[in-house]
Amino acid sequence: MTAHHAPAPVSPEDARIAPKPRLRRFQQASWDEKLIFELGSPGERGVLVPAPDPAIAPVEIPPALRRAEPPALPEMSQQQVLRHYLRLSQENLGADLNIDVGQGTCTMKYSPKVNDQFVRDPRIAALHPLQDEDTVQGVLGIIHSLELLLKEISGMDRVSLQPAAGSAAIYTNVAMIRAYFAARGELEQRDEVITTIFSHPSNAACAKTAGFKVITLHPDADGYPDIEALKAAVGPRTAALLITNPEDTGIYNPRIEEFVRIVHEAGGLCSYDQANANGILGITRAREAGFDLCHFNLHKTFSTPHACGGPAAGASAVTEELAPYLPRPTVEFDGERYRLDDDRPESIGKMRPFYGVVPNLVRAYAWIMSLGAEGLRSAAETAVLNNNYLLHKVRRIPGVSVPYAQGRPRVEQVRYSWQKLHEDTGLHSEDIGLRAADFGTHYWTSHHPYLVPEPMTLEPTESYTRADLDEYVAILTEIAREAYESPETVRTAPHRSTIHRIRPETLEDPATWAVSWRAYRRKILGEATR
Amino acid sequence: MTSSENFVHPYIPNSVPSVRQAMLEEIGAASIEDFYADIPAGIRLHRPLDLPAALRSEVELTRHMEELLARNTSTRQVLSFLGSGCYPHHVPAVVDEVVNRSEFLTAYAGEPYEDHGRFQALWEYQSMMAELLDVEVVNVPVYDGFQAAGTALRMAGRVTGRRRVLVATAIDADKLSRIRDYVRPDHDITVVPVDPETGSADLDALHRELAAGDTAAVYADAPSALGIVDSALPRLAELAHDAGALYVVGCNPLTLGVLAPPSAYGADIACGDIQPLGIHQSFGGGNAGFIATRDEERLVAEYPSRLFGLAPTSVEGEYGFGDVAHERTSFALREEGKEWVGTAAALHGIGAGVYLALMGPQGMREIGDTILAHTAYARQRLAQVPGIEVPYGDALHFADFTVRYTGGRTAAEIRADLKERGIYGSVPTGEHEAAFCVTEVHSKADIDRLAAALEEIVK
Numbered sequence: 001m002t003a004h005h006a007p008a009p010v011s012p013e014d015a016r017i018a019p020k021p022r023l024r025r026f027q028q029a030s031w032d033e034k035l036i037f038e039l040g041s042p043g044e045r046g047v048l049v050p051a052p053d054p055a056i057a058p059v060e061i062p063p064a065l066r067r068a069e070p071p072a073l074p075e076m077s078q079q080q081v082l083r084h085y086l087r088l089s090q091e092n093l094g095a096d097l098n099i100d101v102g103q104g105t106c107t108m109k110y111s112p113k114v115n116d117q118f119v120r121d122p123r124i125a126a127l128h129p130l131q132d133e134d135t136v137q138g139v140l141g142i143i144h145s146l147e148l149l150l151k152e153i154s155g156m157d158r159v160s161l162q163p164a165a166g167s168a169a170i171y172t173n174v175a176m177i178r179a180y181f182a183a184r185g186e187l188e189q190r191d192e193v194i195t196t197i198f199s200h201p202s203n204a205a206c207a208k209t210a211g212f213k214v215i216t217l218h219p220d221a222d223g224y225p226d227i228e229a230l231k232a233a234v235g236p237r238t239a240a241l242l243i244t245n246p247e248d249t250g251i252y253n254p255r256i257e258e259f260v261r262i263v264h265e266a267g268g269l270c271s272y273d274q275a276n277a278n279g280i281l282g283i284t285r286a287r288e289a290g291f292d293l294c295h296f297n298l299h300k301t302f303s304t305p306h307a308c309g310g311p312a313a314g315a316s317a318v319t320e321e322l323a324p325y326l327p328r329p330t331v332e333f334d335g336e337r338y339r340l341d342d343d344r345p346e347s348i349g350k351m352r353p354f355y356g357v358v359p360n361l362v363r364a365y366a367w368i369m370s371l372g373a374e375g376l377r378s379a380a381e382t383a384v385l386n387n388n389y390l391l392h393k394v395r396r397i398p399g400v401s402v403p404y405a406q407g408r409p410r411v412e413q414v415r416y417s418w419q420k421l422h423e424d425t426g427l428h429s430e431d432i433g434l435r436a437a438d439f440g441t442h443y444w445t446s447h448h449p450y451l452v453p454e455p456m457t458l459e460p461t462e463s464y465t466r467a468d469l470d471e472y473v474a475i476l477t478e479i480a481r482e483a484y485e486s487p488e489t490v491r492t493a494p495h496r497s498t499i500h501r502i503r504p505e506t507l508e509d510p511a512t513w514a515v516s517w518r519a520y521r522r523k524i525l526g527e528a529t530r
Numbered sequence: 531m532t533s534s535e536n537f538v539h540p541y542i543p544n545s546v547p548s549v550r551q552a553m554l555e556e557i558g559a560a561s562i563e564d565f566y567a568d569i570p571a572g573i574r575l576h577r578p579l580d581l582p583a584a585l586r587s588e589v590e591l592t593r594h595m596e597e598l599l600a601r602n603t604s605t606r607q608v609l610s611f612l613g614s615g616c617y618p619h620h621v622p623a624v625v626d627e628v629v630n631r632s633e634f635l636t637a638y639a640g641e642p643y644e645d646h647g648r649f650q651a652l653w654e655y656q657s658m659m660a661e662l663l664d665v666e667v668v669n670v671p672v673y674d675g676f677q678a679a680g681t682a683l684r685m686a687g688r689v690t691g692r693r694r695v696l697v698a699t700a701i702d703a704d705k706l707s708r709i710r711d712y713v714r715p716d717h718d719i720t721v722v723p724v725d726p727e728t729g730s731a732d733l734d735a736l737h738r739e740l741a742a743g744d745t746a747a748v749y750a751d752a753p754s755a756l757g758i759v760d761s762a763l764p765r766l767a768e769l770a771h772d773a774g775a776l777y778v779v780g781c782n783p784l785t786l787g788v789l790a791p792p793s794a795y796g797a798d799i800a801c802g803d804i805q806p807l808g809i810h811q812s813f814g815g816g817n818a819g820f821i822a823t824r825d826e827e828r829l830v831a832e833y834p835s836r837l838f839g840l841a842p843t844s845v846e847g848e849y850g851f852g853d854v855a856h857e858r859t860s861f862a863l864r865e866e867g868k869e870w871v872g873t874a875a876a877l878h879g880i881g882a883g884v885y886l887a888l889m890g891p892q893g894m895r896e897i898g899d900t901i902l903a904h905t906a907y908a909r910q911r912l913a914q915v916p917g918i919e920v921p922y923g924d925a926l927h928f929a930d931f932t933v934r935y936t937g938g939r940t941a942a943e944i945r946a947d948l949k950e951r952g953i954y955g956s957v958p959t960g961e962h963e964a965a966f967c968v969t970e971v972h973s974k975a976d977i978d979r980l981a982a983a984l985e986e987i988v989k
Contacts, residue, residue, distance in 0.1 A: 028643075028644060028646075035654065035657075035849065036654045036657075036658070036883075036887055037654075037657065040890075044890070045892065045893065046624070046888030046889065046890060047624070047888040047889060047893060048893070049889075049893050049896040049900060049970055050900065050970055050973075051896065051900065052899070052900050052974075053973065053974035055974060056904065056906075056907045056974055057903065057906070058902075058903050059899070059902040059903050059905075059906050059926070061788060061789065061902070061926065062761050064761060064763075064764050064790070065759055065761060065789055065790055065795075065926065066788070066789070066790060067786065067787070067788055067790050067791070067794070068790065068794065070787070070891035070892075071661045071662045071664075071786065071891050071894060073661055073662065073889070073890050073891050073894065074658070074886075075890045075891065075892070076887055076890065078624060078888065081624055081884065081887045081888050082624050082627065084887075085624075085628040085651065085884055086628070086631070087647075088646075088647035088648075088650050088651050089628065089631040089633040089634050089647055090633065091647035091650070092634060092637050092640070092644075092646065092647030092648050093637065093644040094631075094635070094636045094645075095636035095638065096632040096633070096635075097633065098644075103638055103639055103640075106638055106639065110541050111636055112541060114588050114591060116630070116635075117592075118595050118599065119812075120626075122604045122606045123599040123600070123602040123603075123604045124602070124813065125604075125810040125811070126604040126606045126810065126811060127605065127811060127812065127813040128605050128610055128612040128616055128618065128811050128814075128954065129616050129813050129814030130612050130614060130616070130957050131603075131605075131610075131612065131954055132945065132946070132949050132954070134949075135602065135603040135949070135954075136602050136603075136813065137601040137602070138600065139598075139602050139813050141601065152579055152580055152581060153579060153581075155575075164673035164674065164677075164874070165673065165872055165874060166872060166873060167871075167872030167873070168673055168872075171870070201860045201861060201864040201870070202860060202870045204860070204865040205860035205865050205867060205870035205871075206870050207865065208865035209715075209869045209870055210714075210715060211714065211715030214864075214865040216865075251568070252566075252569055253568075254568045254569070254570055257570065280569070281579075282575060282578065282579045283566060283569065283574065284569050284573050284574055284575055285573075285575055288572075288573040288575060297873075299873065305635045305636045306639075307634070307635055307636075307637075308645075308648040308652070308876040308877050308880060309638065309648075309670070309873050309874065309875075310671075310873040310874040310875045310876050310877065310878075311815070311818070311874075311875045311877060312873040312874075349704075349707035349708060349711050350676070350704045350705075350707050350708045351708065352673065352674060352676070352708075352814075352817070353615050353616070353674050353675065353676055353704065353708075353803070353814060353817050354615075354616065354813065354814025354815070355813065355814055355815075356814075357815045358812050358813040358814065359812050359816075360815070361815075366591060366595060369582065369584065369585050369594065370541075370584060370585055370591050371539065371541070371584055371586075372581055372582065372583055372586075373578045373580070373581040373584075374537050374578070374584065375539050375542070375584050375586075377537075377578070378539060378542050378545045379539075379542055381562045382544050382545050382550075384562060384566070385544060385550060385553055385554070385562055386553075387565075388557055388559065388565050389553045389557055392556065392557045392558075408567070408568060409564060409565040409566075409567055409568070411566075433641060434641065434643060437641065437643040437644040440644075441644070442640045442641070442645070444641075447861070448861065448862055462541070462544070462545075463541065463542070463543070464543065464544075465543040465544060465549075466543075466544060492844075494643045494644075497643040497644060497646070498644075498646035498647075499642070499646055499843050499848045499850055500843045500845045501843055501844045502642060502841050502842070502850035502851070502852055503841060503842050503843065503850070504841060506839070506841050506842070507839045507841050507852045507853065507854045507856075508854075508855060508857075510825075510827040510830070513830075513854045514839050514840045515656055515660075515666065515667045515668065515825065515837050515839055515854055516653075516656050516657040516659075516660035516661075516665075516666050516667065517654075517657035517660070517840075518657065518660055518666055519660070519666040519667070519825050520840050
């Protein structure tokens with residue numbers, strides 16, 4: 001160093017740093033990272049494999065079963081693999097870094113770190129599902145106890161934790177409904193399932209997959225499930241009603257008991273999709289509303305992480321009457337010892353290779369135990385408070401409207417509409433979402449079809465502070481301002497994201513879609529691949 | 531009056547009473563009860579939930595969980611030879627490092643802008659699996675290998691418009707139960723028993739079953755439930771195709787560094803479980819499924835799952851990603867989509883991708899060779915134990931294999947005695963039949979210790 005200059009005199013004013021602006025000047029990581037196939041070089045190794053003992057002879061593979069050419073996998077050293085994936089992780093926002101209220105219907109609540117520690121312990125991670133029951137009393141106890149907790153939370157009689165996710169639990173419930181009517185000799189007759197358009201698409205899709213015809217009810221003028229439409233739809237062919245409540249609009253159906261009664265009177269069963277249970281824990285239950293079955297998404301209401309889209313976990317709960325059909329094995333407890341009961345002749349069988357997504361069962365158990373009854377109630381009430389606070393503020397943003405149920409409160413989420421903003425500016429809800437990425441947050445429109453035009457579904461859960469909610473409102477307010485004053489900014493967003501707008505047309509054309517590197521090389525680059 | 535008024539929990543920031551009150555005032559609500567106005571009193575729960583007292587601090591919670599975990603004895607604490615659908619393989623440290631990153635672990639359904647990383651990581655997973663399987667299309671993971679097989683068969687049914695499915699190799703009873711339930715509305719399943727001597731597919735019986743011309747798919751597992759990689763696998767393709775059926779093969783992807791991928795011997799659809807690719811056993815909680823095909827529109831159109839594709843962006847030289855042919859899915863079309871799609875097992879796909887990148891072609895070849903050699907050695911060594919018969923002669927086995935006890939003792943008794951000696955194994959597959967599994971984590975000394983223990987126990 002050759003610093004011969006005398007330092008300039010400074011004052012406290014020179015050391016002063018301007019306060020943060022109202023909106024954060026976010027910049028998403030953008031490593032300009034190559035594809036993994038463009039990295040590494042022949043001969044590099046990421047991890048070594050133990051060689052067989054020299055005393056063990058190698059196996060001669062019959063020529064017809066032998067691989068002809070080695071797979072063209074990357075050849076990379078260990079740190080280079082790590083670095084590639086760490087860069088990709090930085091180019092991923094994740095809920096932990098986000099005010100993740102923009103993914104409505106999905107209950108993006110905080111997933112406590114302490115619960116991850118239990119799951120990584122070898123006494124969970126390195127357990128084999130076929131160990132002797134004496135050696136897994138701890139984990140069987142956790143599964144059984146979680147069943148009991150969810151039994152009380154739902155009011156139902158028996159719970160299965162085998163479904164791998166929410167949709168898997170819906171399917172499990174449909175399969176039990178099918179088995180129930182088959183046992184009564186009514187399956188030929190009862191081939192219809194009724195659902196509502198604001199229930200998750202998987203209700204309709206799982207029922208169809210299981211062989212039922214699907215009747216979808218649309219809302220009445222106020223946005224409530226249409227009871228007259230239900231009356232017109234039920235009959236001797238009705239197997240079941242699959243319904244969410246509150247629906248994805250955040251509107252609670254006050255006539256739910258009547259819906260259940262109408263279907264029961266027609267001889268059908270009622271299955272409650274409790275994906276939206278977060279605002280009603282300890283407030284109202286499937287039991288009191290008269291349901292025969294229900295399901296929870298443990299990755300939503302009970303805090304397990306969403307993991308880029310799973311592994312998740314589902315819980316199916318039923319009344320005593322449906323219990324014989326539950327997936328096998330069940331976990332039984334005689335007061336001293338837990339055991340697996342596979343001898344259940346009326347069971348629909350296995351829904352999963354073993355007993356469920358056990359790490360998430362452990363997390364959900366720990367989460368409920370850390371809150372107790374009072375904590376669950378507080379979570380529900382706070383989620384509802386947060387939602388109505390957000391509603392109070394978001395409805396004042398220019399271009400936003402709140403269709404349906406005027407003057408009524410919402411439970412834990414709201415489906416808003418940007419229809420006015422669209423009419424005024426030509427911009428779509430999707431455009432708002434892409435601009436939201438520039439402020440370090442995620443935003444999703446809604447499930448299809450867009451019955452609410454230009455939809456946006458916000459669900460703030462109990463995890464966010466008032467300041468977090470205010471920041472999210474400020475982001476939406478700013479984007480709405482831009483939409484009216486400088487629409488190009490929104491139309492061409494994102495500007496501070498990892499990448500710029502994707503040209504999606506190529507993903508729809510069989511000639512250009514590329515689901516793998518080798519498909520891209522053959523179809524787009526014209527290279528010879530084997 | 532609400533029951534949780536003075537409860538402040540670290541996970542619930544706005545449970546602070548003064549904050550609550552200020553928010554209520556700003557909204558203009560008298561109490562939180564106002565928001566529940568649409569819930570009729572008749573279905574309200576008018577008492578607190580009857581749950582155990584909360585363990586509010588991490589100290590209390592951790593102590594409680596530790597007591598429960600202490601009642602498990604893991605496969606790290608003993609010598610385990612358990613497989614049969616959940617496999618004890620080494621999980622490289624870098625895999626754990628990546629899948630435990632907060633950004634991946636807690637993300638969900640972000641767009642390819644704020645969540646570019648998960649799209650690229652999953653597309654790379656698809657691409658590495660495509661190299662391994664020698665095909666061009668692999669899906670974002672589904673729940674597990676059972677689900678993948680069920681969907682693969684329904685895909686074959688939609689392509690052929692036919693009803694029957696023939697299972698040609700030995701199949702796990704639970705897997706069969708799951709597939710049967712899943713395909714029930716559209717398909718009848720016929721299991722064609724394997725030759726009891728060789729464990730191999732009965733080609734004559736299959737030929738007879740196929741003669742009716744109503745078969746949508748011939749299904750085979752490689753390895754089968756017996757651990758056998760059947761030398762008849764290529765011949766099954768010819769039989770299926772001659773009868774106008776598709777050939778669907780469930781395979782263990784960890785075999786494919788050394789064994790031919792199903793596409794090489796004529797499979798139209800490959801499927802299976804990626805748990806062996808760097809996913810912890812977790813008491814059977816680590817399974818995730820894949821489906822793979824050629825890049826043919828008629829096959830791609832039948833996937834219910836998400837397929838990520840590579841696409842250009844508005845800026846030269848940027849990689850973008852998105853959903854391929856999204857209109858297939860129940861996300862787009864509800865019940866008019868193919869089966870259903872929902873949250874499944876994406877993070878396991880990212881982990882399996884890291885695993886394949888670490889292993890590379892050489893690692894995959896070595897691990898395949900090692901497991902084949904260990905399996906062959908274990909079969910030879912156990913065959914020398916008096917009172918044990920190792921069936922199916924010189925059939926190629928990978929990881930799983932079965933034994934028969936001829937000394938009168940049952941598989942369950944032997945399993946219990948092994949446990950007393952600190953060894954997990956002998957999963958009963960019949961009264962006097964049992965399954966064992968060896969992988970790269972076992973040494974020759976481990977296998978010799980198992981054999982020595984069995985010599986004392988079996989008689």
